[in-house]
Amino acid sequence: MALHTLDPDWRIRAAAFQAVERMVARHGPTLRWEDIAKGFELDGQGLHLASKAVGIFRPKEMVGAALSIRTSMPRGNRQARYQDEPLKDGAFAYKLQDNAADNHHNRLLRQAREMSAPLIYFFAVEPAVYQPIWPIFIRDIDSERMECMLSVDDSVLAMQERGVPMVADSKAIEIRRQYVTAQAKRRLHQARFRLEVLRAYEEQCAVCLLPRPELLEAAHIIPDREESGEAVVPNGLSLCRLHHGVFDTDLMGIRPDGVIELSRKLLDTQDGPTLEHAIKPFQGQQLHLPKRREDQPGRKFLEERYERFRSFLKVG
Ligand SMILES: [Zn+2]
Numbered sequence: 001m002a003l004h005t006l007d008p009d010w011r012i013r014a015a016a017f018q019a020v021e022r023m024v025a026r027h028g029p030t031l032r033w034e035d036i037a038k039g040f041e042l043d044g045q046g047l048h049l050a051s052k053a054v055g056i057f058r059p060k061e062m063v064g065a066a067l068s069i070r071t072s073m074p075r076g077n078r079q080a081r082y083q084d085e086p087l088k089d090g091a092f093a094y095k096l097q098d099n100a101a102d103n104h105h106n107r108l109l110r111q112a113r114e115m116s117a118p119l120i121y122f123f124a125v126e127p128a129v130y131q132p133i134w135p136i137f138i139r140d141i142d143s144e145r146m147e148c149m150l151s152v153d154d155s156v157l158a159m160q161e162r163g164v165p166m167v168a169d170s171k172a173i174e175i176r177r178q179y180v181t182a183q184a185k186r187r188l189h190q191a192r193f194r195l196e197v198l199r200a201y202e203e204q205c206a207v208c209l210l211p212r213p214e215l216l217e218a219a220h221i222i223p224d225r226e227e228s229g230e231a232v233v234p235n236g237l238s239l240c241r242l243h244h245g246v247f248d249t250d251l252m253g254i255r256p257d258g259v260i261e262l263s264r265k266l267l268d269t270q271d272g273p274t275l276e277h278a279i280k281p282f283q284g285q286q287l288h289l290p291k292r293r294e295d296q297p298g299r300k301f302l303e304e305r306y307e308r309f310r311s312f313l314k315v316g
Contacts, residue, residue: 007117009062015042016049016067020120020132028214029191033128050122056097056105065112066105069094069150070122070130091139091149091181092121101143109148113138121150123188131191133184137177151177152184193231194218200295201238206287207252207260208278210240217244221254221301234298237287246279253309256302258287263313 007013019040023031039048050068051057058066071094097105112119118135125131133152140149197218204211219237222229229235237254239247246252246266253261262283269275289296 007064007115009064009067009117012042012047012059012062013067013118016040016047016120017118017134019049020134024132026214028194029187030125030129030131030195031122033130036122036130036132049120054097054105056108058108065115065117066108066119068120068122069109071124091151092123092133092136092185093147094121094150096141096143096146096148101141101146106141109138110141113141113148118153119150125188125192126195129195131188133188139177152181153177189231190218193236196233197236198238200233200236200290200292201288202290204238204288205240205243206237206289207243207282207285208240209288212240215240217241219244219247221297221305233290233295235301237297242274242278243282250309250312252279252282253306253313254287254297254302256299256306258289258297258302260285260287261309263309 023035027035033052036049037052039046041047045061047059047061048057049059050070055070056066057068057070058064096109097103100106111117116137118137120132120134121136122130122132136150136152138148139151142148194217198213198216203213203216205216210216216238217240219239220229220231221235221237224231237247243252247254251263251266253263255261260282262280266275267280267283
């Protein structure tokens with residue numbers, strides 16, 4: 001059973017996924033509504049990816065299941081959205097539309113579930129800023145609680161599951177889906193962290209002041225795989241991709257007073273214009289820090305990381 005025999009819209013769906021992939025490659029992990037609203041093209045025709053009016057969306061060119069869903073932003077303070085934690089039992093929970101589980105839009109989700117059609121989930125991380133998550137599948141629809149459970153998948157697995165249904169081991173798929181969904185949740189936290197850190201640094205690299213957000217990343221001072229590596233702004237630095245790499249590999253250290261220190265090994269190397277012009281000149285310079293005190297790097301994070309940089313120097 002091939003994909004297109006199940007989903008009459010498979011060409012549009014595949015084109016939409018590709019379009020989102022290109023947008024993420026171009027703009028970074030989070031997309032502004034104005035970019036999503038531009039939609040995508042297929043056979044010279046413009047199609048929409050999502051709708052501003054409704055959360056559950058199917059473009060008029062499609063006949064089957066929904067193409068995308070979108071969260072609306074909870075009103076109120078920023079804290080509210082952290083309490084609105086979308087993940088439970090290894091899945092995202094998504095509220096159905098209005099009060100009727102069987103209304104037109106909710107039926108588009110039911111259809112997606114019956115056909116195992118993959119959707120795009122535009123998850124709001126801030127007003128008018130979304131992280132797209134795809135492909136995402138409707139796992140369950142709970143009409144009583146008016147919500148559905150979504151799990152993320154990777155496309156290869158999704159194709160396998162639909163292409164060879166008898167061979168697929170459903171338990172293995174479930175475990176895999178839980179893992180991929182947890183990874184998606186992690187990326188969601190990263191996306192929020194990145195937005196907050198970049199904003200604190202006015203969308204510039206703390207080392208070189210490069211002002212291109214698409215080339216900026218939020219570095220963790222203490223890596224997030226470690227217990228003290230929290231995803232909070234004082235544990236973050238806005239760095240361009242180059243300086244993030246130099247920092248992460250401990251070729252560059254930051255003293256607790258914010259002065260940049262390059263490893264001796266690096267300073268002694270003579271190797272082309274990048275090193276000479278984009279790395280070495282920052283030796284002994286002061287890091288550019290956020291104006292707001294509460295956004296500045298935490299002393300304990302800097303001390304712990306600098307300690308590591310020093311011990312790395314001794315070994316390296
Ligand atoms: Zn930089």
